[in-house]
Amino acid sequence: MANSLLTIDMITRKSLEILENNLVISRNVNKEYDDSFAVEGAKIGSTLRIRLPDRALVTDGAALQVQDDNEQYTTLTVSSQKHIGINFTSAELTMQLDDFAERVLKPRISQLASSVDADVANAYKSIYSSVGTPGTTPATSLVLLQAQQKLSEYATPMSPRYGTVNPAANAALVNGMTGFFNPTGTISRQFKTGMMGEGVLGYDEINMSQSIVSHTTGSLPGSPICASTVPSAQGATTLDITYSSATKTIKQGDIFTIAGVYAVNPQTRLSTGSLQQFVVTADQTLTSTSATIAFSPPMYTAGNALATVDAFPAASAALTFLGTASTTYPQNLVYHKNAITLATADLLLPQGVDMASRQVHNGISMRIVRQYDINNDRMPCRVDVLYGYSVIRAPMACRIWG
Structure with a gap:
């Protein structure tokens, strides 16, 4: 019996299966927002605003105390398009699907999966x-x-x-x-x-x-302390500091604690007994002996429904950065x-090509476009994934330093 040619849909479905099997971090994150982007021809830069759960204080006594909504939002932007090229001959299309997948698809698609995973790991x-x-x-x-x-x-x-x-x-x-x-x-x-x-x-x-x-940590300021003016308004995301050495850097992802500022349980608003850890949210070069640094989470004190700390920092409270300056961990x-969400969007199926196919499975959309190269009797393909990721609930994740 004559061999049947592999179709583009068969190749796309198998490629998507290989991609899913090779994803590690991305396989176990939330994908419930994919449907919001599941529109053919989704544009790079499409943004979804995600509403976070409301938080309110429990009150004592019989008298009703109505509280306003504490609405919080985060955004998810589909802005990353990754692809990998696959070149195969018309003769290879006569192979069995499993043989074709093992010899032609798997070596390339596994690299695409690793690239997506590495991107999401930057969460x-x-x-x-x-x-x-x-x-x-x-x-x-x-x-x-x-x-x-x-x-x-x-x-x-x-x-x-x-x-x-x-x-x-x-x-x-x-x-x-x-x-x-x-x-x-x-x-x-x-x-x-x-x-x-x-x-x-x-x-x-x-x-x-x-x-x-x-x-890689920044070069980090020497002996940093809170300046004389410390946060006092709920929701503060910046902190004025002074330090002993000039021309230093802090990097997005650097972590620090502040003496006397403890984390609170989001349900009871009671101190956990552990210093609240803050993450720097933007790279910054410090060129004098004072600076304003941006951080997360915002500071809300224990009397607030959104409480993250038991108290605002005191003036001259010492900051301690985690890790050694300019070191990679x-x-x-x-x-x-x-804690983390990943969303993929449906890429447009172009016209005027040999074949094009798009498949979706478990919240992941993949497109393969194939064109015929008459000079070399080849079928060059490009495999594309358009996606975005976001940390939507940072308290529900933790880093383990190595």
Whole structure:
């Protein structure tokens, strides 16, 4: 019986399957907003405004105390278009689909998946909770449990929670937990695969990804302290500081704490006993001995429905930046599914080409366009994904420094 030619729809569906199977971080994040962008020909730069859950204070007594809505929003912009080219001959179209996928599609599509994952891994820059010792590869159950602690202190639901770590952390963690009295199935799986896997220490799944990115700290100011004028208005996102050395830098993603400023549980508004961690939200060069730095989360004190800290900082309170200046550290991630969202959009199917196909599965849209090269008897294709990601609930995620 004669071979049947592989169709563009078959190739696209198989390519999408390979992409999904090779995604790690992106596979476990929220994709519920994809439908908002599922319009043919979505334009790069399309933005969705996402409303966050309202928060209100519980009041005492019989008298009704009506509170205004505390509406908060974040935005999700579909602005990243990545593609990879695949060149195959008409003869290769006569192969069986699985053979074609293994020889032609998988080597390229897996690279596209890694690129998307590495992009989403940059979500760490908006996450302010962190555990671990900068410069030390996480290797014990304690660091994973401390990350769980951070999520729980911010009232994050227990499930689904995921962890994604780089190869070094995965190796150290698997080895560091070999002495635990685990269920036989868990031990067997870790021994066979060398991976942490599912159902470990309260996590639905802990994966290894080569796409975990690293953060290089700024050169950091020397002995920084709060200036004499400190935040006093609710929702403050900037802080005036003074320091002892000029011409320094801070980088988006740098983390600092302020002496005497403690985090609060978002439900009870009581102090967690841990200093609130803040993340720098914009790169900045500090050229004198004073500066104003931008940070997240906003400062709301315990009497406010949106409380993040137990009190505003005092004048001259010391700031402590995490890590050594100008040093690179891996940023492993722990997150609830709803902490980060990924949305893809339907790209336009162009006219005047040999073939074009678009397929959507599990909230991921992929397009393949094929054209015939008569000079070389080839079918060059481009595989495209148009997407955007955003940290929509930063308290529900935590960084593990390596």
